[in-house]
Amino acid sequence: MIRVDSLHKHFGGFRAVDGASIEIETGSITGLIGPNGAGKSTLFNVIAGVLPPTSGTVTMDGEDITGLPPHELFHKGLLRTFQIAHEFSSMTVRENLMMVPARQTGERLWNAWFKRGRVAEEERALAQKADEVLDFLTIDHLAEEKAGNLSGGQKKLLELGRTMMVDAKIVFLDEVGAGVNRTLLNTIGDAIVRLNRERGYTFCLIEHDMDFIARLCDPVIVMAEGKVLAQGPADHIMENEAVIEAYLGTGLKNKIKDGTQ
């Protein structure tokens, strides 16, 4: 689905992404791991149109999408989750979901001014869709809660829920498990697997939690110093000497080896 070829992203003389080539197969849950500073988030940001690449190409289903802005990628079904912006924290969870389609196209604003008759109908349809999403994510009891009052993990679920308000094909998740408790992390993991199996979502996710990666992802791509170091099934990756070497000094080596992470 996604093919990244010889991608470079330099900041001044610093090569954050240094000639990375990856492929994300349709229907996969692809994991992207690597030590801090490896260039994972930068790679995501270039794919998602947040940052222009220095050189290299990104294609989606054979079409060159290099450097397209996020809203155009959004229309192609390529989504990257964002933290709930501060200004939306005083809106309810349901309202946060309902505004996803609107914020991207401006259509609802247009309708509000010129097609008042249709607005109520659309609002009802959107509210129903939002409630289905909340039900799917097992947070329907939070529909009326202000987004700002959610726990870290619940916010991550809401971020994932926002991708379900439109027809996403591929979703990029950057450290969705960071600071999330084990129970909610499992809920997030289950939601990802169900979206993958039942709705055909393809995922690419950056995550530090090796259990989470091993449970969900195949293949796993390892980056270090802006380059792709290895790629394969999680169990192979974690035995790969070059990978273990890349994690040396980060404290992860022993955790990988004795299986505690």
Ligand SMILES: Nc1ncnc2c1ncn2[C@@H]1O[C@H](COP(=O)(O)OP(=O)(O)O)[C@@H](O)[C@H]1O
């Ligand atoms: N906007 C930027 N300007 C300068 N350097 C940056 C910028 N964004 C990231 N970097 C640097 O690029 C490297 C890779 O960062 P990042 O992609 O966030 O790594 P990762 O997500 O793998 O931890 C880091 O050394 C970081 O400091």
Ligand SMILES: [Mg+2]
């Ligand atoms: Mg990062």
